[in-house]
Amino acid sequence: MPDPSTIRAVECSPPCWMVRLALEEKGLDHECKLLSFTAGEHKSPEMLAKNPRGTVPVLMDGNIVVYETLAILDYLEYAYPQPALLPNTHALRALALTRLHEANNLKQVGMALFSYLMNTKAIDLDPGEVDHLGSFLHDELFFWEYYYGIGQFAAGSTISLADLAVFAYVATAAHLGLELEERYPNLYAFCQRMKERPSVLATWPSVWKQTPYSYLTAGPE
Ligand SMILES: N[C@@H](CCC(=O)N[C@@H](CS)C(=O)NCC(=O)O)C(=O)O
Numbered sequence: 001m002p003d004p005s006t007i008r009a010v011e012c013s014p015p016c017w018m019v020r021l022a023l024e025e026k027g028l029d030h031e032c033k034l035l036s037f038t039a040g041e042h043k044s045p046e047m048l049a050k051n052p053r054g055t056v057p058v059l060m061d062g063n064i065v066v067y068e069t070l071a072i073l074d075y076l077e078y079a080y081p082q083p084a085l086l087p088n089t090h091a092l093r094a095l096a097l098t099r100l101h102e103a104n105n106l107k108q109v110g111m112a113l114f115s116y117l118m119n120t121k122a123i124d125l126d127p128g129e130v131d132h133l134g135s136f137l138h139d140e141l142f143f144w145e146y147y148y149g150i151g152q153f154a155a156g157s158t159i160s161l162a163d164l165a166v167f168a169y170v171a172t173a174a175h176l177g178l179e180l181e182e183r184y185p186n187l188y189a190f191c192q193r194m195k196e197r198p199s200v201l202a203t204w205p206s207v208w209k210q211t212p213y214s215y216l217t218a219g220p221e
Helices: 014-025 044-049 069-079 090-119 127-150 162-177 183-193 198-203
Strands: 005-009 032-034 058-059 066-067
Touching: 005 014, 014 032, 014 069, 014 090, 014 162, 014 198, 044 058, 058 069, 066 069, 069 090, 069 162, 090 127, 090 162, 127 162, 162 183, 162 198, 183 198
Parallel strands: 005 032
Antiparallel strands: 005 058, 058 066
């Protein structure tokens, strides 16, 4: 890549995290500009000119601007095919793409819960609402626990874009107190493997405390 690409992201955002993971996994020289959500930097005139929806992540690669997480991942895989983050056999690619897009279900339930926890002051948190939103997450994790019992990664024995997406959501939930080890041993093992990867070490949210929160610790039975 002649000029390093730039990504505009916010920390602790799973969609931003998975794009950063893809850039790291591909070994692409890039600059990550972290924006402040609370200061509304993602809706600045400069950002809205790049993405009128004002969402992050946004990737700039030379004159090329890409937003929408899945579009960015697709673009990176096409523009920088090595190392591949999608398998090259038809069957495994089909599986990896299915899992990648299927992870939107995880996004839906995860983001509803994460947004509630992030946007509600601790004193106003309604445990019933946390349990309610958490129950949708648990229903969804059931699928992923099963998938990660089949293979080391979402599509066979090699990491793919699907794994980056799943990891970003599951690791965020774990940071909020989701207990993986007993209830979701396959997902736990997957996350442990991921945590050893240089891409994860390089992008682990700097603002995350050492000890996870306990919001999700007592999940519904
Ligand atoms: N469809 C977008 C959504 C990404 C997204 O939800 N980004 C959040 C941060 S986690 C955001 O920018 N929220 C600000 C907003 O919606 O105004 C994508 O996949 O890139």
